[in-house]
Amino acid sequence: MGKKAMLRLLFIILGWFGLLPPLSAKPFASDLFCKAYPDSPACAGTALRCSYCHAPASQVPNLFGATLLQYMRDHNLSYPTTVPAMQEVIEGAGAIDADEDGFSNLA
Ligand SMILES: [Ca+2]
Numbered sequence: 001m002g003k004k005a006m007l008r009l010l011f012i013i014l015g016w017f018g019l020l021p022p023l024s025a026k027p028f029a030s031d032l033f034c035k036a037y038p039d040s041p042a043c044a045g046t047a048l049r050c051s052y053c054h055a056p057a058s059q060v061p062n063l064f065g066a067t068l069l070q071y072m073r074d075h076n077l078s079y080p081t082t083v084p085a086m087q088e089v090i091e092g093a094g095a096i097d098a099d100e101d102g103f104s105n106l107a
Pocket of ligand 1: 098099100101104
């Protein structure tokens with residue numbers, strides 16, 4: 001048995017016994033959001049829903065998600081990977097009135 005086949009067999013055995021982490025990890029942004037805003041009702045007792053920033057059952061951003069992306073582009077910010085960076089993006093994009101109803105996104 002070759003080295004590649006041995007590794008494949010090892011992963012199969014480890015996966016069989018549930019010793020490998022799940023391949024589909026929890027979305028990073030929702031974890032970071034709830035660390036940045038632990039008192040947010042959106043994080044109360046549950047993970048932040050994907051629909052907070054994405055269209056249902058897709059990776060396509062909804063209006064708020066699109067506003068976040070636009071804010072990052074406009075301010076030359078990369079995707080937030082720390083709590084302060086997430087707070088900067090949320091608070092910056094939150095001050096915008098994306099749907100033009102007269103209230104900011106976070107109002
Ligand atoms: Ca609004």
